Amino acid sequence: MRPGLLLLAAVLLLPARGAAQFSPGDLSKAHASLEGMQSCSKCHEVGSEISGRKCRDCHGEIDAAIKRGHGMHASTGGASCVSCHKEHLGRDARTVKFDERSFDHARTGFVLADKHATAACTGCHQASNMRSPEVAELVRRTGRRSFLGLDRACAGCHRDPHRGAMGDQCARCHATAGWRPASKFDHGRTKFPLTGRHMDVECTRCHREGREVPPGSVMPSSQPFADCTPCHATPHSPSFSRDACRNCHTTDGFRLASRAGGFDHSRTAFPLRGRHATVACAACHGAARPGGKGGNLRPKHGRCADCHQDYHRGDMKAAGPADCARCHTEEGFRPSLFTAAQHGTLRFTLAGAHAALPCERCHAQDPATGRRRFVFADLRCPACHTDPHRGQFAALPGGGECTRCHSAASWKEVSYDHGATGFPLEGKHAGVRCAGCHKPEAAGLTPRFRGTSRECADCHRDVHAGQFAQGGKAACSACHRPGGWEPVLFNHDTMSGFVLTGAHKRAACRACHRLELTGGVEVVRFKGTPTRCESCHQGGTGPQ
Numbered sequence: 001m002r003p004g005l006l007l008l009a010a011v012l013l014l015p016a017r018g019a020a021q022f023s024p025g026d027l028s029k030a031h032a033s034l035e036g037m038q039s040c041s042k043c044h045e046v047g048s049e050i051s052g053r054k055c056r057d058c059h060g061e062i063d064a065a066i067k068r069g070h071g072m073h074a075s076t077g078g079a080s081c082v083s084c085h086k087e088h089l090g091r092d093a094r095t096v097k098f099d100e101r102s103f104d105h106a107r108t109g110f111v112l113a114d115k116h117a118t119a120a121c122t123g124c125h126q127a128s129n130m131r132s133p134e135v136a137e138l139v140r141r142t143g144r145r146s147f148l149g150l151d152r153a154c155a156g157c158h159r160d161p162h163r164g165a166m167g168d169q170c171a172r173c174h175a176t177a178g179w180r181p182a183s184k185f186d187h188g189r190t191k192f193p194l195t196g197r198h199m200d201v202e203c204t205r206c207h208r209e210g211r212e213v214p215p216g217s218v219m220p221s222s223q224p225f226a227d228c229t230p231c232h233a234t235p236h237s238p239s240f241s242r243d244a245c246r247n248c249h250t251t252d253g254f255r256l257a258s259r260a261g262g263f264d265h266s267r268t269a270f271p272l273r274g275r276h277a278t279v280a281c282a283a284c285h286g287a288a289r290p291g292g293k294g295g296n297l298r299p300k301h302g303r304c305a306d307c308h309q310d311y312h313r314g315d316m317k318a319a320g321p322a323d324c325a326r327c328h329t330e331e332g333f334r335p336s337l338f339t340a341a342q343h344g345t346l347r348f349t350l351a352g353a354h355a356a357l358p359c360e361r362c363h364a365q366d367p368a369t370g371r372r373r374f375v376f377a378d379l380r381c382p383a384c385h386t387d388p389h390r391g392q393f394a395a396l397p398g399g400g401e402c403t404r405c406h407s408a409a410s411w412k413e414v415s416y417d418h419g420a421t422g423f424p425l426e427g428k429h430a431g432v433r434c435a436g437c438h439k440p441e442a443a444g445l446t447p448r449f450r451g452t453s454r455e456c457a458d459c460h461r462d463v464h465a466g467q468f469a470q471g472g473k474a475a476c477s478a479c480h481r482p483g484g485w486e487p488v489l490f491n492h493d494t495m496s497g498f499v500l501t502g503a504h505k506r507a508a509c510r511a512c513h514r515l516e517l518t519g520g521v522e523v524v525r526f527k528g529t530p531t532r533c534e535s536c537h538q539g540g541t542g543p544q
Contacts, residue, residue: 023037023088024088025088025089025090026088026090026091027087027088027091028087028089028090028091028092028093028094028095029091029092030095030142031043031087031095032091042054043055043087049080049082050080050081050082051080052079052080052081052082055081060134061132061134061135061137061138061148061149062148064132064134065132065134065148070109070152071108071109071148072107072108072109074109075107075108075109076107084096084097085097098147100121109152110152113176114175114176114177114178115176115177115178116176121147123157124150124157125146125147125150127139129150129151129156129157130146130148130149130150131149131150131151131156132148132149132150134149135148135149136149153168153170154168154170154171154174155168155170158170171184172184172185173185181203182203194251195250195251195252196250196251196252196253197251197252197253198251206231227244227245227246228245228246228249229245232245269301270301273330274329274330274331274332275330275331275332276330284296284299284301284307285299304324304325305324308324311333311371312371312374313371315374315375316374326338336359340355347379348376348379351408351409352407352408352409352410353408353409353410353411354408360372362384380401381401381402381403382402385402388446389446389449390445390446392448392449392450393449393450404416414434422454423454426482426483427481427482427483427484428482428483428484429482434447435447436459437452437459438452455473456474456476456477456480457473457474457476460476462474463523463524464523464524464526465518465519465521465523467523467525467526467527468526468527478490478495497531498529498531509524510524511536512529512536513525513526513529
């Protein structure tokens with residue numbers, strides 16, 4: 001037999017006095033009826049710890065909540081009851097270790113947020129709110145207080161002021177931050193979506209507290225809402241009684257008639273077309289005063305200037321009598337109808353790249369007036385374009401006019417005659433890009449054109465390492481021409497001290513002038529080449 005069973009058998013065979021001495025202590029008043037060795041097995045399980053299974057056999061209200069997955073006991077995951085409830089501590093001991101001030105209500109599956117977080121426990125945990133029949137019966141039978149048996153639904157604690165008319169899903173409209181306003185209510189889901197000025201009306205203006213409901217209760221409006229008259233008094237004479245309000249008015253405002261609603265402006269002397277069709281009535285007719293009176297029903301409309309200010313402020317008078325319709329239509333002030341062909345009749349014809357530019361690029365907004373400029377006193381290039389050459393050509397005749405080199409077709413297409421500089425581009429120079437010689441003096445600056453050196457050595461590296469330098473510079477032009485580095489114009493008979501005769505005339509230059517390393521660079525040696533025969537010829541070898 002297992003040791004645990006032997007121990008339990010020995011305990012059960014002890015006399016009553018010995019059993020009382022073996023007990024770890026008296027049970028609480030709630031469990032006093034279970035006192036005595038004959039009742040141990042009603043709570044204790046033979047050979048194992050108290051698991052809580054027998055506890056739930058007696059406490060049906062707890063077992064029912066766990067099975068429904070409701071409340072704190074369900075959230076403990078079936079933990080042993082003795083982990084929270086202690087016994088054998090005496091008749092007056094509390095078996096429930098519960099501190100209302102430090103209890104984490106989230107353990108029940110119902111987090112206290114917003115106004116729930118500040119509510120007193122007894123505000124919800126009272127007998128009238130208990131929805132569990134098992135808990136209600138326990139409280140009735142024992143007369144003890146219980147925190148169990150509540151429903152998580154709003155109606156479990158709160159009275160329904162709508163008396164069931166809005167259903168039982170309170171959270172669709174209300175939040176725990178406060179019952180009013182119903183922050184999540186969407187009136188668009190009803191038969192009367194709120195638009196226009198209705199969106200700013202207080203709920204109680206339409207949903208009034210009625211005598212037929214308990215005080216403080218608000219019922220959905222039972223008034224018909226097919227037309228405005230149930231809520232709004234008509235300011236019109238009886239002649240309008242057959243017309244529905246919506247034929248002329250919208251919820252955006254009652255004061256002005258709505259063309260979209262039915263008022264036909266084409267019946268007047270000024271049919272509304274284009275952008276005029278979307279202009280607010282008060283923009284032309286003025287605002288009505290309280291009572292529906294006021295406003296000008298017959299404003300002047302013969303000319304655009306009767307309503308519109310002259311945006312150009314007289315700038316266009318030079319082109320003829322002020323007539324907005326020459327450039328604009330009722331469809332909108334932009335785009336203008338003024339064409340490139342019409343621009344050609346002005347002082348500045350649009351040609352080349354200018355013809356592809358949007359109007360705003362030249363007719364920009366003037367910071368001083370806030371309007372776009374259309375009249376220009378200066379039509380030269382510098383009036384619109386910055387000088388990328390930084391004044392290098394300003395001293396030339398004509399003040400460095402851009403058209404000397406550039407055309408309106410493209411800034412990059414240059415027609416400059418380089419021969420006028422005294423340095424005509426000949427031979428290989430004719431195919432070199434401008435930037436190959438005209439480079440910026442520093443990063444970010446424009447290329448240098450004026451004062452560019454004409455010396456070969458200022459652009460080309462001296463491949464002879466100074467062998468032919470004169471006055472510190474290589475005299476390239478003595479042997480080379482812009483047509484190419486080769487052929488060489490060097491005359492060995494007249495330009496050196498060694499006349500080529502006999503077989504020497506047929507010898508290749510490299511046969512005598514060989515590569516050597518000078519300053520880490522391979523250079524063909526010309527100056528200082530030995531002229532004695534034995535320097536090149538030994539044993540009958542040498543140039544042939």
